[in-house]
Amino acid sequence: MSQNRQYRSSSLFGSGVTTTVSITLVLFLLGLTIFVAVMGREISSFIKENLSITIELSAGTSEDAAAKLQKELSDSPYVRTVTFISKEQIKQDLVEELGGDPEEIFGYTPASNYFDVNLKAEYANVDSIKVVEKSLKGQKIVKSFLYSEDTMNMINSNLSKIGTSLLFLALILMIISFTLIRNTIRLNIYAKRFLINTMQLVGATDGFIRRPFILKTIGYGVIAAIIANIAITALIYSLTKEFPEIISIVSVEYLVILYIIVLLLGILLPGIATASAVNRYLRMNTNNLYHI
Incomplete structure (x- = not known):
């Protein structure tokens, strides 16, 4: 039992x-x-807010003009973060990556400063970016506006x-x-x-x-x-x-x-x-x- x-x-x-x-x-x-x-x-x-667009500034842009544009971007409703990247910093990064002066290796040295811009999620699409690009390209200190349209769409x-x-x-x-x-x-x-x-x-x-x-x-x-x-x-x-x-x-x-x-x-x-x-x-x- x-x-x-x-x-x-x-x-x-x-x-x-x-x-x-x-x-x-x-x-x-x-x-x-x-x-x-x-x-x-x-x-x-x-994911969308970690996609960045790069704004290349014209050579000879003064610090005051760059700071003014940075504040303007920061205050914009479509921008989440703006990071200023100087040509000196770019050169230093290249030296660390290449193990030598890029001018000696490639005969090239960075001549422009950049803004690395992250947009808010709702604006991280090609249509919105084109509107932003159109408004910024009218400014003399903006040399180019770089982003991957294919990557964004994908x-x-x-x-x-x-x-x-x-x-x-x-x-x-x-x-x-x-x-x-x-x-x-x-x-x-x-x-x-x-x-x-x-x-x-x-x-x-x-x-x-x-x-x-x-x-x-x-x-x-x-x-x-x-x-x-x-x-x-x-x-x-x-x-x-x-x-x-x-x-x-x-x-x-x-x-x-x-x-x-x-x-x-x-x-x-x-x-x-x-x-x-x-x-x-x-x-x-x-x-x-x-x-x-």
């Missing part, structure tokens, strides 16, 4: 672990997809495609996730189909029968959500080690929203799947239980 109890308890523990692990993997994938979807706008803005196009793909992926994952969780739970409920039938025969209501099964799987779901959130946090933390820029994108508010969404999914998906699985056997005739 004790061996039977031991076997039953280990079997129940094993099924609980299997269910929890299955739900954890599903919630982890869903959580990552939701994280990228929620952070999509910030990631898109971050990035904006790809970001749009990625956003659409992520929404589609999230929908597909949601369907697959529910199916996987439902099948896992149905296998567990299948082993208890005769217990459900016995409870029906002694007069237990459907709600009374469903309740313990739903509460148990919701418990598994909560544990799975906590583990999934820890795993997602660990992954994000490891990514910040490789890409420190992520810290400026990821905010505590977004992480809290993500944790809550994953927890809610950990409650809702197993709860709905369990109710569906139990209802199947509640509606089934006793004789049919032996033939499935």
